[in-house]
Amino acid sequence: MKKDLIVNVTNKEVEIALLEDKKLVELHKEKHNNDYTVGDLYLGRVKKLVPGLNAAFVDVGYSKDAFLHYFDLGPQAANVLSYLGDVRSKKANASNLKNFKLLPDIDKGGNIKEVLKPGQEILVQIAKEPISTKGPRISTELSIAGRYLVLVPFTDKVSVSSKIKHRKEKDRLRRLVHSIKPNNFGIIVRTVAENKKVADLDRDLRELLQKWDECFHNLKGANPPVRVLGELDRTSALLRDVLNDSFNNIVVNEEKLYKEIQNYMKSISPDQAKICRQYKGKKSVFDHFGVERQIKGSFGKNVTMSSGAYLVVEHTEALHVIDVNSGNTAKKEDSQERNALRTNLEAAEEIARQLRLRDMGGIIVVDFIDMQDSNNRKTLFNKVNEVMKLDRAKHYVLPPSKFGLVQITRQRVRPEMDIKTAEEIPTKDGDTQEVQATILLIDDIENALRFAIKDQNEKVALIKAHPFIDAYFKQNKKKYQWKWFMNYKRWIKIQPRTAYPLMKFKLINASNEEVTTN
CATH class of the missing domain: 3.30.2320 (hypothetical protein PF0899 fold)
Structure with a gap:
């Protein structure tokens, strides 16, 4: 599968289109002044506790206070608060945790009042961007993501991605990481680290520790609420997470961002830096690569597929509903059951693309065309699971119900991509x-x-x-x-x-x- 990343820089925002075999599968928009990106670390202040919800509202500078549930404190919450106190009082004179004494995990069934109090300073990470009328969702389970590794302070645990299947490779990576990681830092080994050398992992780890050091220095003189460590911009974060050998082109229409991306590419994958190029054509870069036409055809209430079948996509506050319609796809030589199966399998692929493209999260209910044969329903269920494997967001698919409905839950961390296509x-x-x-x-x-x-x-x-x-x-x-x-x-x-x-x-x-x- 060939992948192209097309980046369109405008006065207000950066638009990023990910194409797989020239088909638009992801669309991201990042405003130039976006300060609340998933992964950002903030020094906030507890505004009030809500014991009935077992949660707290924290001022991180957004118009609406951020929401912090007790379960999002994480087991190491006491360590985060202790470390923050040491940094703010200048007891800690270095960012490393070599001499930091780890405290016991907090009680899983505890109460927010036992850990936090109003007016208290707290180091938090954005877990979900502000959505609709809600402020950001935050956590004190801190982590800093790199190309191959994720750095997790205040633990010594090393875990390896479950997507790496070979036991020998898992054991090799675990041994390598244990040999290079500093004390009191946990590591999550990402899927892309498979078959990488210790030098690659060590370089990535040192960059992550530099970021933690940057956070340490920013915390010392900070006045809450303030961001103390920013995640990469959306383009670089996307490259970090999805870049592999199947990437064909990275095209950027603005010189400054082109140079930034090229330099970032040289740092994470020098061999692929040559695929990054600047677009200088007269037409819009999205028009030149057919992205604008695909946006017009992929968003909106009705989405037509190549066979003539179509989806009807409806959104409510609680869930998303997708209805599959056969349109004019029926073939005379096929039975109704066979037509239904063919249309449903095509719809499954398009639905998986739509979820990624629109970044639809929460509960999604799909009304596929009814099929009587249980083997056909099983084939459809397997197809949905297969095409959803390409989705990087956490998700879960339930088998078709007796009414032919398939329910999908999908992680929501940022507002849904909603583009008005009607004219x-x-x-x-x-x-x-x-x-x-x-x-x-x-x-x-x-x-x-x-x-x-x-x-x-x-x-x-x-x-x-x-x-x-x-x-x-x-x-x-x-x-x-x-x-x-x-x-x-x-x-x-x-x-x-x-x-x-x-x-x-x-x-x-x-x-x-x-x-x-x-």
Whole structure:
């Protein structure tokens, strides 16, 4: 699988598109002034305790206080508070924990009042970005992520990613990390560390310890609330987490960020630094690589798949609901059960992509097309699990219920990506009307043509459409009409109809009858 990372820098934000085999699978937007990114460390102050929720609200500088539940304190909360006290009182004169005496873990079933008090300073990490009307969700289970390792202060535990399957490799990595890690620092070995040399791991560890040292120095003179250690920007964090040998291109449209990314690439993967290049074309970088068209077709209430089947995506406060519709995909030679299975399997792939693309979190309920055969339901369940393996967010998939519903839970750490794709067009009576993105109309016409000719065996001879659409086709005759002639062995005319709205078209057969495709 080939991967491309396309980075579009605008005045307000940085847009990052991840393409797999040229198909958009992730879209990230980071505002230039975003101060509350997952992974950032803050020196905050406890505003109030809420014993009924067993939680505290902490001022980290956001308009809404951050929420800290007792369970998010973590076992090492007493150590975090003790270390912070030593740093703030200047008892600690170095960031290393070599001489730090670890305290016992806090009681799992304890109460927030036993650990915190109003007005107390506290070192916390952003676990979830502010979402909707809620402030950030925070934790005192501190960790700093690197390319191969994750540094976890106040513990001596070493754990290896469960995605590394070979026992010998796990044991090798565990031995290597134990030989290089300092006292009172735990380490999580990431999946990408598989088969890496000790020099690579040691370099990564030293960079993480430098970050911890930076946090230490920032804490000494800080006035809460303040950020004391920032996570990497979204582009670098994405590269750190997903970069592998399958990456094909990293394209950036702005010189400053291009140089920053290239330098970061040289530090984490020197052999791949050459794949990073600056885009200098006249068109938008997203238009040049077809990202904008994919955004228009992938967001919104209805999402059409290549076969003609489509998804209807609805959002509520409590959950997301996705309905699978077969559209015009039915084939005469197939039974209803076979058509349902084929459509459901295609929908499973698209749904997995949609969850990553929109960063949908919480509970997702999918209403697949009903299937009677239990083997087919099992095949669908296996397919959903298979395609969800590409998702880096924590998730869990339940088997289809007797009503054909599949429930998915997916980790939510930042606001869902919500892009308005509907456009307003004028109507003949002077009003405006919302329609799907006009850029997709040509795709709809081509899909309808393909279905009518290939699946319905119709002899389409004419397309009636708005004069603007007629003019577009005539300007691009080689791209469309000649291509149709080669594919379908017949010349298909375009006829302008001024009475038609912009988004309306009709297919007419050789008998001058309208062809129905839905």
